[in-house]
Amino acid sequence: MCHGDRSGFIGPWTTTPLDFNNLYYVNLVKMKWYKKKQANGLEVYVTDAQPGIIMLPTDVALLEDKNMVAYVELYAKDKVRWEKDFSTAFTKLQELGVKNFHEGKTY
Numbered sequence: 001m002c003h004g005d006r007s008g009f010i011g012p013w014t015t016t017p018l019d020f021n022n023l024y025y026v027n028l029v030k031m032k033w034y035k036k037k038q039a040n041g042l043e044v045y046v047t048d049a050q051p052g053i054i055m056l057p058t059d060v061a062l063l064e065d066k067n068m069v070a071y072v073e074l075y076a077k078d079k080v081r082w083e084k085d086f087s088t089a090f091t092k093l094q095e096l097g098v099k100n101f102h103e104g105k106t107y
Helices: 023-030 057-064 069-077 079-095
Strands: 034-037 043-046
Touching (some): 023 057, 043 057, 057 069, 069 079
Antiparallel strands (some): 034 043
């Protein structure tokens, strides 16, 4: 979920922002997105299929990138693969000593 006080953008990517799942990818692939300006002037993408959820321009760009779209489509279809790849990447970040994981900082 985007928080206006942190990024300027406001809104969740899914209807279940606190659940760990691949719904972000499912939404990105299956829904039709169109541009809309938020009250603060920042541009996001919205969908009529699920009012209230958003995608950022960087999210929609994943669909336009010939190298990334394959991963987006794979993760939309295969939740287990998404969980496995996420776990591998997250573990690597922790093992490499990313400071914010170990200092208890919140943003």
